[in-house]
Amino acid sequence: MTGIRVDAAVRVRDVVLDLDLPEGSCTAAIGPNGAGKSTFVGLLSGALRPDTGTVAIHGRTVAGPGGFVPPHKRGVALLEQRSLLFPHLDVLANAMFGLRSRGVPRHTARAEALAQLERVGCADLTHRRPNQLSGGQAQRVALARALAIKPDVVLLDEPMAAMDVAAAPEIRSLLRTHLAGRTSVLVTHDLLDVLTLASHVVVLERGRVVEQGRVADVLPRPRSQFLADFTGVNLLFGDLVDGGLRLADGTVVAGLAGDDATAGPGWASIPANAVGLHLADPHGSPRNAVDVVVRAVEPRGPVVRVVVDLAGQALAADLTTGAVAELGVEPGLRLVASIKATAVTLY
Amino acid sequence: MPRWTWLPFALGLTFLVVPLAGMLARVPWAELPALLVSHEAVEALGLSLLTCVVATAVSLVLGVPLALAMSRMTGRTAVVVRTLVTIPMVLPPVVAGLALLSTLGRRGLVGQHLSAWGIEIGFTTVAVVCAQVFVAMPFLVIALEGALRADSGDYGTVAANLGASPTRVLWRVTLPMSMPALVSGAALTFARALGEFGATLTFAGSLAGTTRTLPLLVYLTREQDTDLALALALVLVLVALVVVAVSARFNRPVST
Numbered sequence: 027m028t029g030i031r032v033d034a035a036v037r038v039r040d041v042v043l044d045l046d047l048p049e050g051s052c053t054a055a056i057g058p059n060g061a062g063k064s065t066f067v068g069l070l071s072g073a074l075r076p077d078t079g080t081v082a083i084h085g086r087t088v089a090g091p092g093g094f095v096p097p098h099k100r101g102v103a104l105l106e107q108r109s110l111l112f113p114h115l116d117v118l119a120n121a122m123f124g125l126r127s128r129g130v131p132r133h134t135a136r137a138e139a140l141a142q143l144e145r146v147g148c149a150d151l152t153h154r155r156p157n158q159l160s161g162g163q164a165q166r167v168a169l170a171r172a173l174a175i176k177p178d179v180v181l182l183d184e185p186m187a188a189m190d191v192a193a194a195p196e197i198r199s200l201l202r203t204h205l206a207g208r209t210s211v212l213v214t215h216d217l218l219d220v221l222t223l224a225s226h227v228v229v230l231e232r233g234r235v236v237e238q239g240r241v242a243d244v245l246p247r248p249r250s251q252f253l254a255d256f257t258g259v260n261l262l263f264g265d266l267v268d269g270g271l272r273l274a275d276g277t278v279v280a281g282l283a284g285d286d287a288t289a290g291p292g293w294a295s296i297p298a299n300a301v302g303l304h305l306a307d308p309h310g311s312p313r314n315a316v317d318v319v320v321r322a323v324e325p326r327g328p329v330v331r332v333v334v335d336l337a338g339q340a341l342a343a344d345l346t347t348g349a350v351a352e353l354g355v356e357p358g359l360r361l362v363a364s365i366k367a368t369a370v371t372l373y
Numbered sequence: 374m375p376r377w378t379w380l381p382f383a384l385g386l387t388f389l390v391v392p393l394a395g396m397l398a399r400v401p402w403a404e405l406p407a408l409l410v411s412h413e414a415v416e417a418l419g420l421s422l423l424t425c426v427v428a429t430a431v432s433l434v435l436g437v438p439l440a441l442a443m444s445r446m447t448g449r450t451a452v453v454v455r456t457l458v459t460i461p462m463v464l465p466p467v468v469a470g471l472a473l474l475s476t477l478g479r480r481g482l483v484g485q486h487l488s489a490w491g492i493e494i495g496f497t498t499v500a501v502v503c504a505q506v507f508v509a510m511p512f513l514v515i516a517l518e519g520a521l522r523a524d525s526g527d528y529g530t531v532a533a534n535l536g537a538s539p540t541r542v543l544w545r546v547t548l549p550m551s552m553p554a555l556v557s558g559a560a561l562t563f564a565r566a567l568g569e570f571g572a573t574l575t576f577a578g579s580l581a582g583t584t585r586t587l588p589l590l591v592y593l594t595r596e597q598d599t600d601l602a603l604a605l606a607l608v609l610v611l612v613a614l615v616v617v618a619v620s621a622r623f624n625r626p627v628s629t
Binding site: 071072073096097098099100101102103104106108110112113114123124127128171172175 | 527528530531532533534535536537538539541542545546549550552
């Protein structure tokens with residue numbers, strides 16, 4: 027394994043991580059606030075020392091029992107929410123900073139920094155001061171400054187979170203171009219970032235890795251409530267039986283089993299728009315009909331999301347306002363949920 | 374703001390401005406050039422300038438690392454250290470002089486050992502600098518520490534990740550970014566050192582050419598040569614004006 031290997035614990039934050047990121051991949055780190063995403067970034071950048079375990083980048087142990095490599099000797103570039111351009115230096119001097127710090131002669135550093143600024147479309151801003159730049163420009167210069175050092179790893183800590191709606195897509199497409207083939211870690215709260223930038227994903231919850239793998243494998247089959255919410259699907263947990271998932275109260279939700287589905291504990295993912303709610307069993311053959319109790323009702327744009335209790339688990343259904351009014355939906359109401367079996371994925 | 378506060382405002386400002394105006398009214402403007410080039414005046418001016426420049430330099434060399442360390446401290450340690458640094462600033466200067474005398478003086482705690490080596494500090498120009506550094510350095514430290522603390526080290530972290538060693542971060546990022554506070558703190562330190570009287574008189578005495586700085590000469594001549602005292606006082610007022618201007622110009626954080 028020549029990518030990134032983290033097997034380390036930071037006790038005061040109750041974070042214990044065990045993960046592998048392949049070389050050249052962009053890994054999105056997602057999870058609720060306080061899940062350990064910043065700790066993960068800190069372990070890679072060198073801002074944090076693990077209490078136990080090791081952190082290795084491209085085969086080189088940067089933290090562990092054998093010693094600790096300080097941030098300035100790691101070759102890990104960091105791009106944060108705030109661009110943090112040095113306010114006392116102009117754009118060119120900012121872009122040159124890393125190269126000069128690494129002992130690159132002035133004229134070489136200047137040429138490389140200019141080339142890098144050119145690549146992010148900021149060649150005409152070289153003599154501006156950071157306070158004369160827009161948020162998007164500043165972040166592009168920060169990207170040029172980070173990439174100029176030819177980092178082994180690029181860490182992106184919500185780089186678009188502070189950006190206005192107009193500037194974010196621009197930065198996103200720049201990142202897409204410049205992160206290709208580079209080992210990078212992207213902390214984000216945005217599904218779009220994961221889908222457009224990342225090849226791999228790590229889901230953190232309460233200081234632990236709950237899921238990790240390729241985006242194409244992990245995202246369609248969430249195995250944590252966080253990831254299900256993140257991708258906007260319902261997630262039910264139970265026992266996989268022939269052609270369905272048996273819940274705690276014995277209810278069986280029929281669905282389509284994936285190739286890797288084996289009998290035993292498993293999940294069913296169900297899009298919210300595949301769930302219908304009725305006062306009585308509608309008797310449609312390809313549908314599951316299960317008894318549920320309404321937990322909560324919340325408007326969501328053109329639809330109303332009704333969250334119901336199904337054998338102790340939450341199930342969301344997106345209904346039209348007309349349907350909600352007709353049913354007289356309110357918390358505590360008993361209903362029958364119909365779920366299209368073809369929309370249920372079992373794994 | 375209620376309208377009646379204009380009255381105390383006017384009274385307060387008057388009280389601060391009138392004494393200076395009164396003094397300026399009595400300055401012998403015609404003889405000023407002659408008074409300022411008199412042997413006594415030139416000697417005191419030269420000595421004040423020399424000692425204040427040295428004291429400011431020493432304050433920078435010792436104070437900057439002190440402020441850096443303080444800005445990284447938290448909790449009780451930070452409170453204790455900041456209190457210790459602030460004490461010389463608020464201490465009556467004569468007490469500061471006494472403290473220096475009983476420590477660095479001929480029979481002082483440290484001074485007696487220095488004496489044995491043949492080093493005497495008390496009543497020398499070095500003593501003047503010691504007194505000035507003791508009372509003035511805290512101004513620099515407190516001003517700089519505040520600025521360093523506000524910057525919170527995020528820029529240092531970024532610089533380190535770009536490959537800058539801690540020393541390079543200090544010289545290329547931390548200090549340049551706190552330059553306004555550094556300049557304004559140094560200006561205040563210089564001004565405080567220039568005005569030093571009590572600690573200097575107590576620890577260094579008033580020996581013409583060796584320890585008799587401007588304020589000491591003003592005090593000495595205020596009765597028998599009022600004109601000279603007023604001329605020198607004018608110089609001190611002008612320096613104060615320059616310091617206030619410099620301090621106000623630089624005491625703004627760099628916009629980010």
